[in-house]
Amino acid sequence: MYQEFLQYNKDNSLFNIKTDKILLAVSGGIDSMVMADLFARLGCNYAIAHCNFHLRGEESDRDEQFVTDYATKNNIPLFKQSFDTYSYMSENKKSLEMSARDLRYEWFDKVMAENGFTLLATAHHGDDSAETFLINLLRGTGIAGLHGILPKSNKIIRPMLFTYRSKIVEYSKKHNIPYVEDSTNSDNKFTRNKIRNEIVPLLREISPNYETIIRKDIERLRQTEQVFRTVIDKTKQELLINNNGVIKIELEKLKKLSPLHIYLYEIFSEYGFNETNINSICKALEEGTASGTQFYSEKYRLIIDRKHLLIAKREDGNATKQDYTLSAYQTNLTLPLRMHCEILRDLNFIKIPKSKNIAMFDYDLLQFPLTIRHWKQGDLFFPFGLRGKQKLSDFFTRNKYSLLDKERQWLLCSGKDIIWVMGERIDDRYRITNKTKTIFKIELD
Secondary structure, X not given: OHHHHHHHHHHHOOOOOOOOEEEEXXXXXXXXXXXXXXXXXXXXXXXXXXXXXXXXXXXXXXXXHHHHHHHHHOOOOEEEEEOOHHHHHHHHOOOHXXXXXXXXXXXXXXXXHHHOOOEEEOOOOHHHHHHHHHHHHHHOOOHHHHXXXXXXXXXXXXXXXXXXXXXXHHHHHHOOOOOOOOHHHHOOOOHHHHHHXXXXXXXXXXXXXXXXXXXHHHHHHHHHHHHHHHHHHHHHHHHEEEEOOEEEEEHHHHHOOOOHHHHHHHHHHHHOOOHHHHHHHHHHHHHOOOOOOXXXXXXXXXXXXXXXXXXXXXXXHHHHHOOEEEOOOOOEEOOOOOEEEEEEOOOOOOOOOOOOOEEEEEHHHOOOOEEEEEOOOOOEEOEOOOOOOEEHHHHHHHOOOOHHHHHHOEEEEEOOEEEEEOOOEXXXXXOOOOOOXXXXXXXXX
């Protein structure tokens, strides 16, 4: 097994024996203890990390003590951490499995950053990869979920994927590798255990070469995904336009993609939209649903806006409703926009700027403090350069504002009057005239 371990590392460029500093995730179970033994024989720069999730009472403490004794006996640097997993579950409303995963990887990242580790090694092996393939197949995760566990992703390596549980057991017996048993491994209320203990034996009964066949299938799917991903990434590059954090997609181009649902899944799942969301979005596109329709994931929202789809982060509702004030003698403001203000009394050499980011008002007409707010239904103003008043909604339409543009547009108000659609147009009633004696100037950064 040791030679296979070395060859697998070489074939997949997992780590450099001389230059990498590797943190091993060791639970005390047979898989991670065999991995620890292989790294000990390798003689590279490594340490052990152990997590105690306190999920199995005394057994969890037993595992921690076992790993501690092993590290002490073999003079291996050890990092260990205890977690209140059930409290984390309750606070974050996540499953037990996801909670434990979040806690350990967040802690691993911290240990690595603080101690100069370049890689984290986990003891996932071939059986784990096959089980993950079956779990994802049942959950319907798309092609990305069918490549099993990858040998390397970012700073995480899985140097044991070349072998299987039976080989690990054989190696541990031959080399007298100590380990502890996790009693929950036989509890079939967990999905992975049910697959491992009930479904996999049936598959082996049907096909004695189950491991070899599924490993080859996973490898073919991994290669197929690489080709598929190339096409998807090229399409995303051509289709998605990032405009100040808002993703903009031209509807007509999107609708020409075939099969549409596959492209939508690959594009929108990145933003947290699930299968149900994507089915609804697909139906809306096919039926020509009206502009303004919105769909939500946990962190993003998707908006059908006339000729485009817009994807933006979901904002705190209170943040967009908050008003801000601006006093006459305030020179700088950072919220909600960065701006510089000044009062000009010597008007002999004043030139009216052409930039939309600079506004000049007749100071004596203003009612301080000024208010900065978002638009509301029924808002109107007197646009500079036009005759008479205009509904702000009509101004937005004529200037081709999207729904997001409307929501993000700030207005500067004097009393109840809108005096500036900030960065766009001032109000004609407050413009500078030959009667103006003092100017209030605002420049947006």
